[in-house]
Amino acid sequence: MRPQDPLLEIQNLSTFFHTEENIVRSVRNVDLTIYPGETVALVGESGCGKSVTSLSIMRLVPVPPGKFENGRILFKGKDLLKASELEMQKIRGNEIGMIFQEPMTSLNPIFTIGDQIIEAICLHQDKNKDEARKLALEVLKKVAMPSPEQRIDQYPHELSGGMKQRVMIAMSIVCQPCLLIADEPTTALDVTIQAQILDLLDDLRKETNMSILLITHNLGIVAQYADRVAVMYSGKIVEQTSVENIFASPAHPYTKGLLNSLPKDEISKQLETIPGTVPHPAFLPEGCAFHPRCAEKMDLCVQKNPELLPLKDSREQHQTACWLYSE
């Protein structure tokens, strides 16, 4: 199914933050591959390192206190961690676009939305103001902004949350990136608006064959829009496979727990839970970080950290980091 080379290949990436008191291990040895035209969902709870992973790709992690301890981020074969700041500026917003969680705070309140989109165009493309404005209008139409001719001269506070997120999307796709990082793009929006925005992203993906890294904690969105899924826990990817596999036969106890804890159709039965809470990334337990909450804990889990390895008897690519599946 995938004749092409991967678009983005994260190899053994670790991003730590060195604070005065301790070292916060936000991302630990993450491997993630994204092929052209696919949607990969990165799933996990708050503080599990999803956002730091995406900021690492864009090299937007403040250094210091942040530090890329090891690993490579290959984008079209080129290591982004070794790129100069000037090279990164050419990639950010041009080849890799990003949509942030809160459309309310990611737009500049003192510029019109047109100015903000035009700024992105003029930075990356050889266009004059009039051409850029034309293109901005075009892209606003593409994201189905109602009455774009008037909206282009409005300020962010005059728009609703859904419209602001459309502006964010317009800004991030105007230079036709091959990779779009969408960090919780609909968490701040209402359910009826959520569907509009996600459908829009999916249509744009199909139209331009761009890849999407969809960061979310909503498993319903994952089921409906992702091709492949990576589940993160405490800075590590604990399971990675196709979306069908993850819902049909989850392997890692954490993935199973997450899926089981969702309210199902049986009304008012007790929900299954994962006991305890997510550990603080500065104080990770020894061994597998999930072991204090795991129902299937063994002695080995307390001592050694499992690696992300392919499952033995699965036809498709299915990897998990759990001692239950290794001899």
Place this chain on the structure above:
Amino acid sequence: MKTLLKVQSLKKYFPVYGGLLSRVIGQVKAVDDVSFEIKEGEILGLVGESGCGKTTVGRMTLRLLEPTSGKVFFEDTDILKLKGKELTMIRPKMQIIFQDPYSSLNPRFTVERIIGEAISVHGLAQGNDLQKKIETLLEKVGLSRMYLKRYAHEFSGGQRQRIGIARALALNPKYIVCDEPVSALDVSIQAQIINLLQSLQKEDNLSLMFISHDLNVVKHLSQRTAVMYLGKIVEMAPTELINRKAAHPYTQALLASKPSLDPTDRKRPKPLQGDVPSPLNPPSGCHFHPRCPKVVDRCKTEIPRQIELEEGHTVHCHLYDE
């Protein structure tokens, strides 16, 4: 079952000030003519999008906000007529759990004081008795008594929400408004809190108003569901019925836009077009008509009346009005 809370044509209009002299230039009809009942031991789910007035309804039933007009009966007493001591007497019976466990606990108080404050204010226990009562409450919500002397910032979101629940239970209330109690929590913690609320509700036969925008959670918890849109309840029915036979086009759209958890079943129901209009300037007639896929001429001018489709299932929509 006896009716515990009865709300009749409740309204809340917030004035909008503007102009040079800050005169009233308009009104936000946050809640516009809402009526419902909650029976003893019943959970009513209140669903709607942000800004539709769900929180305002919840707070008015506790008289934390004064309604513009309407009546709220709690155990047959009109609580809007109560004053001074009478009001203080009835307060312990109704409590609230807030959405944000981070900003709803006083950062300068220990857990002991957060939970115990209301008990001592109402003079229900003192000294050793108070201490014991707080310990029992902590155990009830699944926290260790070792936490008594700690401050709110030392806890995780889920634990804080447990403290908030213990505080609400401290005065043995009969009725609790749960205002989006799990929406700020992670998925794995949400399930813990939902289970806790469910078991506490059964244990003490509490009546709950469960405010949420998450249809799955409401479906799981509540016996009856009310759907709000722009300050009005557009449909109300037993939860099972509303999920099976939703009548109002808005309810249908809400249910359809809930993403299904089955990756092999990818349907793309046409999502609702447009945005939620501002309550400052709501559309004429039925407030939903600019977004409604089944709109007819009548919807644009006439406000739909309440129609009972079958027992306990009411809807405000011209489609069902012959």
